[in-house]
Amino acid sequence: MATDNNIAVSVKDLEKKFGSFIAVNRINFDVKRGEIFGFLGPNGAGKSTTIKMLCGILTPTAGSGYVDGYDINREQELIKQNIGYMSQKFSLYDDLTVEENIDFYSGIYKVPPKRQRERKEEIISMIGIEEFKSMFTGILSGGLKQRLALGCAIIHEPKIIFLDEPTAGVDPIARNNFWKLIKEMANKGITIFVTTHYMDEAENCDRLALIYQGSIIAMDTPINLKTQCMKEKVLKISVSNAEEWLYKLDKVEGIKESALFGTAIHTIVDDAVKVKQSIKKLFQETDIKDFTIESIQASLEDVFISLIESHEKVGGMCELK
Amino acid sequence: MNLNRIRAIIKKEFIQIIRDYRSLALALINPVILLCMFGFALSLDVNNVPLAIWNQDKSQISTDFIMNFENSRYFNVVGYLDSYDKLQNYIDRKKAVMAMIIPKDFSKFIQSNQSAPVQLLVDGSDANTATIAMGYVNAVVAGYNVKLIEDSTSKLGIQNLSPIDLRPRVWFNEDFKSRNYIIPGIIAMIIMMIAAQLSSLTIAREWERGTMEQLISTPIRRGEIILGKFIPYFIIGFFDVLIAISMGQFVFHVPFRGNLVLLLIVSSIFLTGGLAQGIYFSIVAKNQRLATQMAVLTTFLPTFILSGFVFPIYNMPKVIQIITYVVPARYFITILRGIYLKGVGLNILWIQILFLLLFALFMITLAGRKFKKKIT
Numbered sequence: 001m002a003t004d005n006n007i008a009v010s011v012k013d014l015e016k017k018f019g020s021f022i023a024v025n026r027i028n029f030d031v032k033r034g035e036i037f038g039f040l041g042p043n044g045a046g047k048s049t050t051i052k053m054l055c056g057i058l059t060p061t062a063g064s065g066y067v068d069g070y071d072i073n074r075e076q077e078l079i080k081q082n083i084g085y086m087s088q089k090f091s092l093y094d095d096l097t098v099e100e101n102i103d104f105y106s107g108i109y110k111v112p113p114k115r116q117r118e119r120k121e122e123i124i125s126m127i128g129i130e131e132f133k134s135m136f137t138g139i140l141s142g143g144l145k146q147r148l149a150l151g152c153a154i155i156h157e158p159k160i161i162f163l164d165e166p167t168a169g170v171d172p173i174a175r176n177n178f179w180k181l182i183k184e185m186a187n188k189g190i191t192i193f194v195t196t197h198y199m200d201e202a203e204n205c206d207r208l209a210l211i212y213q214g215s216i217i218a219m220d221t222p223i224n225l226k227t228q229c230m231k232e233k234v235l236k237i238s239v240s241n242a243e244e245w246l247y248k249l250d251k252v253e254g255i256k257e258s259a260l261f262g263t264a265i266h267t268i269v270d271d272a273v274k275v276k277q278s279i280k281k282l283f284q285e286t287d288i289k290d291f292t293i294e295s296i297q298a299s300l301e302d303v304f305i306s307l308i309e310s311h312e313k314v315g316g317m318c319e320l321k
Numbered sequence: 322m323n324l325n326r327i328r329a330i331i332k333k334e335f336i337q338i339i340r341d342y343r344s345l346a347l348a349l350i351n352p353v354i355l356l357c358m359f360g361f362a363l364s365l366d367v368n369n370v371p372l373a374i375w376n377q378d379k380s381q382i383s384t385d386f387i388m389n390f391e392n393s394r395y396f397n398v399v400g401y402l403d404s405y406d407k408l409q410n411y412i413d414r415k416k417a418v419m420a421m422i423i424p425k426d427f428s429k430f431i432q433s434n435q436s437a438p439v440q441l442l443v444d445g446s447d448a449n450t451a452t453i454a455m456g457y458v459n460a461v462v463a464g465y466n467v468k469l470i471e472d473s474t475s476k477l478g479i480q481n482l483s484p485i486d487l488r489p490r491v492w493f494n495e496d497f498k499s500r501n502y503i504i505p506g507i508i509a510m511i512i513m514m515i516a517a518q519l520s521s522l523t524i525a526r527e528w529e530r531g532t533m534e535q536l537i538s539t540p541i542r543r544g545e546i547i548l549g550k551f552i553p554y555f556i557i558g559f560f561d562v563l564i565a566i567s568m569g570q571f572v573f574h575v576p577f578r579g580n581l582v583l584l585l586i587v588s589s590i591f592l593t594g595g596l597a598q599g600i601y602f603s604i605v606a607k608n609q610r611l612a613t614q615m616a617v618l619t620t621f622l623p624t625f626i627l628s629g630f631v632f633p634i635y636n637m638p639k640v641i642q643i644i645t646y647v648v649p650a651r652y653f654i655t656i657l658r659g660i661y662l663k664g665v666g667l668n669i670l671w672i673q674i675l676f677l678l679l680f681a682l683f684m685i686t687l688a689g690r691k692f693k694k695k696i697t
Contacts, residue, residue, distance in 0.1 A: 055538050058696050076694075081540040091535035095340050096333065107329025108539050152535075 007066075008033045008160050008191040009054060014063035016049050023049040025214035026063060031193060031207075033159075036186050038205030039195040040304070046214040047195035048088055051164045054193070055085045068160055084153035088164040088195075090145050094138030098129055098148055101137055102155065109156035123151040127181065143174025150181065154190075161185065163194040167201060179204050199300045210304055217311045218303070226298050230306050232256065233272040234298045237265040237279065239291040252278050257305060266296075268306055322548070326541050330549025334523070338553055345557075348519055352511040352561045356568045359507050365499035365631070367453040369397040373408055373417035376401060380428035387423075389465055395457045408442065418444045419454060431469065493662040504575045505657035506630040508565045509650045512588065513620045515561050516595030517602070520554045521616040524603035524692070537694040547688060551596055558592045569661075578664030584657075587670075590677045591653045595620065597684035604692045624650040649680040 009031035016024040024046040031037040039047045052058035054067055056076025065072040070079045092101045102123060106116045124130055127147040132140060137148065146166055154161060163182070167175040179201065186192050186206075194205065202208055202222065209219040218229050239245055242265050249258050249267060254275040257268040269275040272295050283291050298306070338345055372390060376383055390396045399417050402408055411417040422440040430437035441458060445451045494501045524546075527533035536546065566584070569575045599616050606612035626632060627641065628650035634642055645651050652673040659665045659673075667674070 052696060057534065057537050057694065077540055080538060083538075085535070085538040087531070087534045087538070089531040089534070091531040091533075093333065093337070093532055094530070095337055100333070100336060104329050104333045105539070107325050107332070108536070108541050110323060110325055110540075113325070149535075 006033055007031070008035070009037070009065070009067050009193060011050075011054070011065040012063055014050070014053065014065050015061050016046075016053060016058065017061045022214050024053070024060075027209075027211070027214075027216050029209055029216065029219060031191060033191050034186065034189045036182065036192045036194065036204065036206045038202050038208040039193070039211055040197065040199070040202045040205075040208050040300070041195075041211035042197055045211045047197075047211055048164050050211075051085075051162050051193065051195055054079075055083060055162050056080050057085075081156075082158055082160065084156070084158040084161040086146075086149045086153045086161070086163045086166055088168065090142075090149060092137050092145070092149055092152060095136065097136055098124075098133045098140070101148065101152055105152040105155050111155060119155060123155060126184075127151040128177075141174070142170045143177065146170055146174070146178055147181065150178070154185070158190070160191040160193065163192065165195055165197070167196065167198065175201065199304070202300055208300075210307060212308055212311060215311070217307050222300060225303050226300060230298050230303050232268045232270055232298075232306055234296050234302050235267045235269055235272060235276060235279075235293055236261075236296045237267065237291065237293050238263070239265070239283070239288065248282075249279065252282060254278065257309065259301075259305070261299075266299075266302060268298075268302060322542065322544055326545045327549045327552075330541075330546060331552050334550055334553040338557070344519075348515055348557050349560065349564070351514060352507075352564045353568065355511055355514070356504070356507055356565060356572070359503055359510075360500060360568075360573050363499075363503055363631070365503075366497065367450050367457075368395060370395060370419060370450070370454040370457065371399045371417045372396045373400045373402055373411045373420045374398060375403060375405075375408055375420070375422045377425035378423050378427035379425075382428040382431055383423050386427075386465055389461050390421075393457070393461060395454075396461075412442065412444050415444075418447075418450065419458070421458075434473070500573060501575050501662060502658055503631065504569045504573050505661040506628070506654050508562060508569075508588065508657055509591070509628060509630065509653045510621075510624055511561050511565050512558060512592050512653075513595050513624045513650060515558045516554070516592055517599035517616040517620040518613055519557065520550070520596045520599030521602045521606075521612040522609050523550045523554070524600060525606055525609045525612040528607040529609055534696065537696075543692050543694060544689060547600060547685075547692060550600065551593075554596055554599075555589075555592060558596065559589065562588045562592065575661060577661055579660030580666055583666060583670075584660050587653070587656050587660075587674055587677065590674065590681055591649065594649055594677060594681035594684050597681060597688050601684055601688040601691060604688055623648045627651065628654045630654055649677055652676045 007030050009029075011027060011029050013026045013028060014024060015022070015026045027046075027050065039050065041047050049058065053060045053072055054065060056067075056072060056079045060073065067079045068082045070082070072079065093104070096104065099120065102120050103116070106119065111119055124133055127150060129144060129148060129151070132144060137145065140148065150163070150166065166182075167178055170178065175198075182192055182194065183204065196202055205222065207219065207221055208225060209216045210225070211217070218225060220229065237245070237249070242260060242263055246258055246260060246265055249255055249265065252275065254269050254271055255267045256270070259266055267275070276293050276295075279293055283289075374387060374390075376387060387398070391398055400411060402411065402420075408417075408420040408422070412420055420442040422442070424438060424440075427437045427439070439462075441455075443451050443455060491497065524533070527536065562585070566581075570577060598620060599612075602612045602615040602619075606615060624630065627634075627637075627645045627648045629645070630650070634645050634651070637645070656670050656673045656677075659670050
């Protein structure tokens with residue numbers, strides 16, 4: 001697999017244990033070149049641990065992996081020359097200015113001195129940080145910090161970029177801007193490996209792996225995950241006093257799971273027609289007339305919740321062809 | 322090793338050091354404060370011992386005897402008292418360290434060629450001062466005894482009463498000034514403080530702030546990080562050495578008889594070892610507070626106590642003496658005093674210099690081995 005030129009990242013039975021705790025449980029996946037590959041999962045699922053092993057700063061306890069053709073067990077320093085990594089925690093120097101941080105990483109990545117100035121201008125304009133370039137990094141907003149961190153991680157023009165929760169704690173507009181940057185880079189053929197726990201963000205990825213308690217429980221394009229990975233149906237129920245009804249609906253036979261989405265209730269059911277009838281009946285009995293019930297496409301969150309449930313019951317992975 | 326990378330690290334460290342101006346000021350003011358404290362306040366010389374006297378005799382002879390104390394620079398007669406209670410009060414209140422009682426028959430005894438008893442009460446709570454002060458009293462009394470004997474025997478025509486005529490000549494520190502050997506020793510203290518304590522923060526700070534995680538994900542080599550962090554602190558440490566040497570010269574007028582270039586070279590070797598030790602703790606602890614504490618415990622205290630800086634090694638129990646052999650400052654202080662006071666050079670000091678070199682190499686290797694570009 002290491003020799004396949006279309007594969008940027010390839011992982012086989014990768015495992016990381018901390019003592020007896022299994023952080024990453026023998027996972028397998030490939031990332032194609034030029035792809036935005038998302039790692040979606042809750043906090044503590046093993047996303048960061050995986051990304052750190054791929055970047056050569058954490059040693060796996062078992063399994064193998066290749067990044068850009070280099071072995072993650074033996075050739076970490078070669079990997080580091082060819083990737084960009086942005087860690088989950090902001091990790092540039094707060095007491096340096098924006099430019100000084102860029103200059104520092106320019107030196108570390110051995111950008112040729114003649115090219116340094118030009119490259120710095122490119123980065124600054126790409127991440128849109130011109131007016132802040134002589135400010136101390138410590139006083140920048142979260143969104144600007146993230147963009148600067150990205151800029152420093154790609155100063156040496158790597159072909160593969162690893163982003164660990166790049167938008168955690170950043171406001172929605174800044175997140176949106178950040179994703180525009182990521183898509184621009186992907187359009188230039190750069191492979192992006194990104195972890196997130198935001199479902200809406202995950203929709204931006206070409207392919208997604210859902211990771212839960214160290215295991216990948218599903219892996220596919222977002223659209224396939226939403227349409228095929230879930231056996232159950234989703235009903236969207238709009239009614240006033242939705243919060244109250246959330247609990248009352250739990251007693252209706254056939255409803256497996258209910259959650260509030262905005263002002264509506266999403267319920268996961270096996271038999272949509274039957275449950276629809278039961279709920280209608282319940283509403284009519286209590287004299288509620290102003291309501292709608294419709295079958296909708298599952299959101300990623302619905303898929304995730306449903307997959308976690310079935311994973312906890314039977315284990316295994318949602319395989320799709 | 323890549324020069325661009327090392328330069329990038331050095332530049333970054335310098336920017337950070339200068340922006341953290343309070344720490345920088347501390348690093349540069351520290352040697353001045355240390356020198357002033359040790360140079361002015363720490364004197365091991367025992368001069369002006371406060372002495373209280375109860376002269377019950379009040380004769381020509383007893384007054385003559387007391388004049389020997391009055392005229393000595395080692396004593397300061399603080400009072401002539403007339404009761405034991407008053408003497409005790411003086412000693413209790415630390416107004417006097419010693420009290421001397423001359424009995425009322427003092428002159429009679431002497432005139433009748435009998436030994437005259439003189440009582441000396443000594444505050445022994447500071448054993449060192451008490452011992453030295455008693456030595457002074459013995460010397461004064463012995464001198465006076467000889468004078469009295471010579472007075473009486475010369476009448477009988479006997480001349481040579483002192484068969485042995487000791488003619489001491491003191492070398493290196495002719496005036497017995499403790500300052501002259503303390504000031505060179507302070508250079509060792511200063512280097513250890515600056516070196517180990519400042520450098521103990523540098524790598525731990527990056528782990529603490531999370532910036533190390535980014536740095537280790539780059540292709541930078543371990544040696545480049547360590548060297549890039551070493552050089553700025555070396556320059557600051559070297560500055561401190563220059564401050565200390567100049568102050569020794571122009572403020573304390575410590576005699577400097579050796580080779581300045583040799584002193585600077587050896588100081589650099591010692592500084593290198595200290596910096597490497599600090600960096601090693603920084604790597605091990607990954608936590609600034611812990612790293613500093615480790616540095617203080619293992620450098621400052623041994624340098625102060627076990628190096629022979631103030632406390633002579635030959636006075637220590639055998640076990641402790643053996644431990645002093647692994648305290649690098651022990652060798653450095655020998656070198657400092659050798660260069661400063663004795664004016665000796667490489668031909669005498671090479672073995673100590675070799676030990677310092679070995680220590681520096683050992684610490685550098687240890688730090689280099691311990692530093693991993695990995696998260697644990």
